[in-house]
Amino acid sequence: MTRTEELPRKATEPEVLLAAVREGRRDDVPGLLEALGPAGRKAALGELKALRKELRGWGWERWTERRSVSRALLVAGAGCHTGAAAAAAWIGARDLRDWERLPCGMLLDLLADRGPEWLGDVAHRLAGRAATAEEDYPLIAGLVRASGCPVPVTDGFVHGWADAVASGGILAALRTDPHTRVLVPRLFATAEPAATLTWRDEDWQAALVALAAEGAVDREELVDACVARLLRGGRPGGHRFFLALLRRLELTPAEERARTADWMGMAADATSTVAGHAQDVLARLAGAGDLSARELAEMSASVLFRTEKKLVRAQLVLLGKALRRGGPDTAAQLLPAVAEAFGHEDSEVRERALKLVGRHLPAVGEGTRTELAEAAALLGPAHRAAAAELFGGALPPATWEAGPYEELLPPAPRPQRVAPSAGSLPELVEDLAALLVSDDDVIGVERALDGLVRFAHQDGDALREALLPLATGLWWYKRDTDLMRHLGPLDTVVGAVVGKVTTGHLYAALRAQPVHSCVHQALDRVLRARVREAALSVLKGPVPFLLATPTWHTGALDAGELVERLTAYRRLGVRPGEADFAQALLRVRRSGPGAAEAAGAAAGLGTPEGERLAEWLSSPEPVAPALRTVAGAEDPDGDGHPSWGRALLRRVVRAPRAHRVIERDFPPAFHWLGGARMATDTNCYHWGGWEAHWTAVLPEDRETLAAWLLPIATSAADDLRGGARALTQLVEAGGEAGPALHLALATGLGARHGEDRLAAVDALLVLAARGELDAGLLGRDLAELVRLGTVKPNRLADSVRTAAATGAYATTWAVLGSALPGLFPGGEPVRGLGEILGVAADCVERCGAAPHATPHATGAAGTATMSTAAMSTGAAGTGTSAPGAAAARDGMDGRDGMEAVHALAARRGSSQLVSQAKRLVKALANTSAHETDHATTELVENSH
Incomplete structure (x- = not known):
């Protein structure tokens, strides 16, 4: 006897279906649904929706139970929905499938009694869901067969179809598939190529060429699809399949000639490989007389602007051949196009272009000569003499000849003062609403933390009332377990204000022993300790404000301002939080105007914190002094092949020693920063980037941060993106710009990805503008x-x-x-x-x-400039x-x-x-x- 037969007479009631779903008995669901009938299904649907909402609140400790219930719930809801849109939304929901494939056979049997129009509607709606259509292909294809509706052509469905075709013999599958003629052209129109076109590229190409020869697909349509795909642009790897297929189709001269405009567009804008193919086709057309001088000049103006020297040189060769074949009219049209290369970054290209112009210059009239002479102003000093000999008095002066050389550097960035915390509760809530969604704004988070503490001190009840509407919409508000592991800085304090985070939560988190495998976890713990301390103060007796709130956008804190805050604390009889005061010490500026006076004022406060601040301001010792030692590169493996990640660390860290003040006087969360530790070890998983709040922990000790950044900078030279982004923050920070920072900068200049190299170039120019670049040190590191x-x-x-x-x-x-x-x-x-x-x-x-021009302090548009003579008087690395x-x-x-x-x-x-x-x-x-x-x-x- 089955479990269903054991039930009493009312076994067909919705409660029985719900019980089966709650027990995760998915296989029993279709039979129960069949017994319910339309009215019973409609009655059960509301309960199923309520159960789905309940599942969203279950914690990870019920993961196994939630998984089995979700699987049964998906089938039950699919059978109870009567509307096609609602059914498709239910079946496609991510929270019900738990990354598992759909039970296609069960769902198709369950929905078999629906009408063809309804089934087709569901199929197309599922195919339109970009996140799930590819994996749902078997179900969608079954619904299409059952309904007889037109096949969907969305990207996800096409990718799923291509994977299914590639599961066996591609050519045989395409010959028998009824949708081949419709879906093959769609392979060329998806946003990204189907994965199977990459890993079975030759099989697909051979099959498509064979189908075109047989007439199963239209050859002209296939060629047009290839050309359109190559014209569309995109990642270089995404073009490989389509370019190879186009070559295997072996276009006839007439087919190539009919697409002249397409080849010109590819040569101008496509990726290097595609542009090279288009250039070859255009060269054949030009050789056959099928490309006019006007068309050649038009496409040359674009190609000669490209950075790929191979393409530019090939274009100059093509222009030279056309000039030799043509007459004066051809020269008048083509030579101005050749002159486009006068401004190319490669000197050999400029030289070739100048020689080509000189060879055919006698064939053109005075107007064209004047135009070419004006273009020659783009030539650099190396070719100026040759241009002057060629054009004589018609050659205008070059821009660099207009006066003495001036070095153009960006304006040295100045610290921007941080705005005060929110002045009213509505303003604070508005700030929090944005920051709780994305907390990338480090200074914004700091201002909001200070604002929360201030308003909690002024009127905690009013703050709680203002925050409750915001907090109830956050993911953690209805969660009771495992809160502290996942809450961000602002969530923690807001949670304390509204009563979701308790003193028990906070004490347990603060008592937890720090376990750090890398500097990044240590820096994260500093922020968490300070935030939890602030949240605890909100619950036990709030301080009037935070001490460590930055003064400047870099995260630095003005020494005089910190003294004023400590004075206010003394007047109110408030003891600072340990973590907040420790972070304030790490952020305070210990050099520059006012530091000595601030040290004296701090000593006069007569409080332990004032004495510690005075001692800290008077000590020049960096946080991690051992990181200042630079040793030669070593061979840690002893096999002649250094592991460069470790070689970088050995060059910067050697015999590290501890910072006794941090180990003795700072809270436990800070001890890692002062310990005798290397920057990282093999357990670190942060090599993909650098968080902005890490720099804000030590904004006045960028040399230490740079040493810890070196493994990330090294990853930028390998394959990971984002490793050099932190350089922009570091060069704007305070402290010494020493060997670690220059080594990190050198590594960033050799990063694999262009955006990382641009970040490193920006950092280089900022250091130079600030007079902090040691060009000799950077050059030796690069070598x-x-x-x-x-x-x-x-x-x-x-x-x-x-x-x-x-x-x-x-x-x-x-x-x-x-x-x-x-x-x-x-x-x-x-x-x-x-x-x-x-x-x-x-x-x-x-x-x-x-070299002996007059120095200038500023240039056009506020850009910092300096003459060569002025720079020659300084020595790199000495602040000049x-x-x-x-x-x-x-x-x-x-x-x-x-x-x-x-x-x-x-x-x-x-x-x-x-x-x-x-x-x-x-x-x-x-x-x-x-x-x-x-x-x-x-x-x-x-x-x-």
């Missing part, structure tokens, strides 16, 4: 990282080229001039050095043209700006560095490495000669 393989030369070249293009040619050359001697290990250049030499030559040609071209040249590490460059320039050949070395040597020689002539003139003038 070592290149030799070790951590930084790839092409990535470094991209970073320094970007830095120079902002107008910081002298700063960039100062760094490269110090790096170059180390890029010749064993006397031979590292692979890929040619690009770096090209950037170095560009910098010297630009900033070495007028980076040296200019002459100083950097003289600062190259000994004769060996320059001799290696000269030896390279003396080699035969026209490779990029040799030609760029020749450019650099020539530029340095020209700068030296200019300085000598200028010095002689000064001596003659002074003798009079």
